[in-house]
Amino acid sequence: MGVVRLSPSGKEVESSAGETVLETLERAGYALPNNCRAGACGECKVKVTSGEFDQGMVLDMALSQEERAEGYGLMCMCKPLTDELEIEWGTEDAQPKLFPPSENIRFIVVDRIERTPRITELRIRPIGQQMRYWPGQYVMLNDVERKITPRCYSIANAPTNDGEIVLQITRVPEGETSNWVHDNLFPGKMLNVSGPYGTFIGDPSTDGPVLCLVAGTGLAPILSLADAALRRGFKQPVHLMFSAQKEEDIYDKGLMAFWNAKHRRFKFIPTLTREEKEGYLHGRIPAILGEHYPDLSQHSVYIAGSPDFVEACSEAAMALGASETMIHKEGFFDQALPEAPASDRLV
Numbered sequence: 206m207g208v209v210r211l212s213p214s215g216k217e218v219e220s221s222a223g224e225t226v227l228e229t230l231e232r233a234g235y236a237l238p239n240n241c242r243a244g245a246c247g248e249c250k251v252k253v254t255s256g257e258f259d260q261g262m263v264l265d266m267a268l269s270q271e272e273r274a275e276g277y278g279l280m281c282m283c284k285p286l287t288d289e290l291e292i293e294w295g296t297e298d299a300q301p302k303l304f305p306p307s308e309n310i311r312f313i314v315v316d317r318i319e320r321t322p323r324i325t326e327l328r329i330r331p332i333g334q335q336m337r338y339w340p341g342q343y344v345m346l347n348d349v350e351r352k353i354t355p356r357c358y359s360i361a362n363a364p365t366n367d368g369e370i371v372l373q374i375t376r377v378p379e380g381e382t383s384n385w386v387h388d389n390l391f392p393g394k395m396l397n398v399s400g401p402y403g404t405f406i407g408d409p410s411t412d413g414p415v416l417c418l419v420a421g422t423g424l425a426p427i428l429s430l431a432d433a434a435l436r437r438g439f440k441q442p443v444h445l446m447f448s449a450q451k452e453e454d455i456y457d458k459g460l461m462a463f464w465n466a467k468h469r470r471f472k473f474i475p476t477l478t479r480e481e482k483e484g485y486l487h488g489r490i491p492a493i494l495g496e497h498y499p500d501l502s503q504h505s506v507y508i509a510g511s512p513d514f515v516e517a518c519s520e521a522a523m524a525l526g527a528s529e530t531m532i533h534k535e536g537f538f539d540q541a542l543p544e545a546p547a548s549d550r551l552v
Contacts, residue, residue, distance in 0.1 A: 206219055206220070206221065206222070207219070207220045207285050207287070207288045207289060207290070208220065208288065208289050208290070209226055209229050209230065209285065209290050209291075209292065210289060210290070210291040210292070211235075211291075211292065211294050211295055211299055212254055212291050212292065212293050212294070213293075213295075213296075213297050214295055214296070214297055214298060214299035216295075216299040218230060218232075218233040218235070220285055220290075223284065224284070225280065225281060225282060225283055225284055226258075226278075226280040226283045226284075226285065226290065226292065227239055227242070227249055227280040227281045227283075230280070230294075231437045231438065232438075234411055234412060234439065235294075235295075235299075235301075236301060236339075236340075236407060236433060236437065237249055237251075237280055237294065237301075238301075238337070238364075239280070239281050240364075240366060241281070241366075242281045243281065243282070244261060244262060244263030244264060244267060244268070244279050244281060244282040245263070245264050245266075245267050246267055247266075247267035247268060247279065249279050249280040249281045250267070250268060250272070250277055250278070250279055250280075251277065251278065251280055251292050251293055251294050252275070252276050252277050252278075252292065252293040253276050253277070253278050253283075253290060253291070253292050253293075254276065254291045254292065254293055255289065255290070255291040256285060256286075256287040256289050256290035256291060257285075257286040257287045257290075258278060258283045258284060258285050258286055258287075258290055259283070259284045259286055260273070260278050260279065260282060260283055261282035261283070261284065262282065263279050263282050267279060280292070296549065296550055300406075300408075300550070301339065301406065302550055302551060302552045303339060303342075303401075303404070303406075303546045303550050303551055303552065304337040304338060304339070304401060304551070304552055305545075305551050305552065306399060306400050306401060306402055306543070306545050307336065307399065307400070308399045309347070309351075309397040309398075309399055310331055310333070310334075310336055310397065310398050310399070311331070311332045311333065311349070311395055311396075311397065311398075312329040312330060312331050312332065312370070312395070312396055312397075312398045313329060313330055313332060313393065313394070313395055314327055314328070314329050314390050314391060314392050314393065314394045314395075314396070315328050315329065315330050315369070315392060316328040316392055317390070317391055317392055320373060320456035320457070321453060321454055321456050322453070323375050323376050323454075324373055324374065324375050324376075324421075324422060324456060325373075325374055325376070325386065325387055326361070326371060326372065326373045326374075327371070327372045327374065327386070327390060328369055328370075328371050329369065329370050329372065329396065329398070330367060330368055330369045330370075331368045331398075332395075335367075335368030336368065336370065336398065336400065336401060337364070337401075338360060338364060338400065338401035339401070339406040339407075340360075340363050340364070340406060340407060340426075340429040340430045340432065340433040340434075341359075341360075341403070341405040341406040341407060341426045341429055341430045341535070342359075342360060342400065342401040342402060342403045342404075342405065342406065342426075342429075343357050343358060343359040343360060343400065343401065343402050343403045343405075343426070343543075344357070344358060344360060344370065344372075344398050344399060344400030344401055344402065345357050345358075345398070345399040345400055345402065345543050346358060346372075346382065346386070346396055346397070346398060347396070347397040347398075347399070348385065348389075348396060348397065349395050349396065349397055351397065353381060353382055353385045354381050354382055355382070355399070356380075356382035356383070357402065357543055358372045358373075358374055358422075358425070359372075359373075359422070359425040359426040359429070359509070359535070359537075360372065360401070360425070360426070360429050361373050361424070361425035361426070361428045361429055362428065362429055362432060363429055363432040363433035363436060364433075370398070371425075371428075372425070373422045373424065373425045373456075374386050374387070374422065375421060375422050399543070400543065402543040402544055402545055402546075403535070403543075403544055403546075404544075404546055404550070405426055405507075405509070405533060405534075405535040406430070407430050407433065407434060408505060408533065411441070411505045412441065413441055413503045413504060413505060414441050414442040414443075414444070414503060414504050414505070415434075415439075415441060415442070415443045415444070415504065415505045415506075415507065416444050416446070416498060416501065416504045416505070416506050416507070416522075417430075417431065417443070417444065417445040417446065417506075417507045417508075417509075418446050418448075418490050418494075418506065418507070418508045418509075418510075418518045418522070419445065419446065419447050419448065419508075419509050419510060420447075420448040420449075420490070420509075420510035420511065420514045421448075421449075421454075421510055421511070422537070423508075423509030423510030423511075423514070423515075423535070423537065424447060424456070424457065424509070425509075426509050426535055427445060427507060427509055428457065428460075430507065431443060431445065431464070431471070435464065435467075435468050435471060439470075440470070441470065442470045442471075442472070443468075443470060443471050443472075444471075444472045444474060445461075445471070445472070445473050445474065446474045446475075446476060446490055446494075446497075447473065447474070447475045447476070448475075448476055448478060448489065448490045448510070448514070449475060449476070449477055449478070450477065450478050450479040450480075451477060451479055451480050452477060452480065452482055452485065455475050461473035474486065474497070476488060476489075476490060476493065489517075490514075490517075490518055490521070491517040491518050491520070491521035492521075494518070494521045494522065494525060495521070495524075495525055498525060499525065500525065500526050501522050501525040501526050501527035502525075502526035502527065502528070504522075504527055504531065505531045505532075505533070506518075506519075506522045506527050506531060506532045506533070507533045507535075508522075508532065508533070508534050508535070509534075509535040509536075509537075510536070510537065511536065511537055512536040512537070515534050515535070515536040516536075519532055519534060
């Protein structure tokens, strides 16, 4: 048994014999960027400031000889050889550092799915370099001639090897950008994407149950967060309450059924506000939350949707004991401007 210490936060994570540093951090909930997990991509490269380690077999293209000499290592293959290993990772509060936004990256629409009568899902891939982002962040869309008002939309998937980004966009009757998306962006079309933006990312210190409260396309960032957490084997219960007006407004039912079956700690709980049907809860989430979660004092709560929905859910959660510091909110505002993270949080 040893210790991996994060610098500059000083947080320590106990490591087990034979474990890589990546496995140690993931077991403790820290989402270190990674891709291949085989020493080939370089995504998990960090500097080791003290202690000795066995780097294992890695490719020079992923970790050059100069970087090795400077103390850098690939954490997916790195195994500590000393009782303590200190690495440079995260900010002073042990939050992950974020990737700097880029502007007007060209993407191609590779697929399009009509999720509901009002929600279209786009799957887009970059023509050139991939956009690096954290689950829960969002991007800004624009047409290649830059004639459409840019709008921000949450990313609905965890990072993938091919750089594909999934977006779920609601048609707003007077919304110039959403109507452009629904009427013009079909497979093969090109668009500009800027980002990533926002700080609605998973809290690596979370070690208790997680409750997600979602309405409409507020599901998108929660899908991204939940996908990443489930993939890395998050051990605590993750419950997702989804508010819809009618049954036809509930989308991604197949994915929810898959997660329900595959991950016994995951639970999808839809509720309808404008009709009653067998198998569904009925009522607005703030009104029925206490019936199902009378004590939220140990929960991390993630809320995404319209500003009114987010505020009402936040008040309801705090009334049930949730700590304000454990409530994470993402409100969808009309024509919201992108929010780039502060420079001290960037990689």
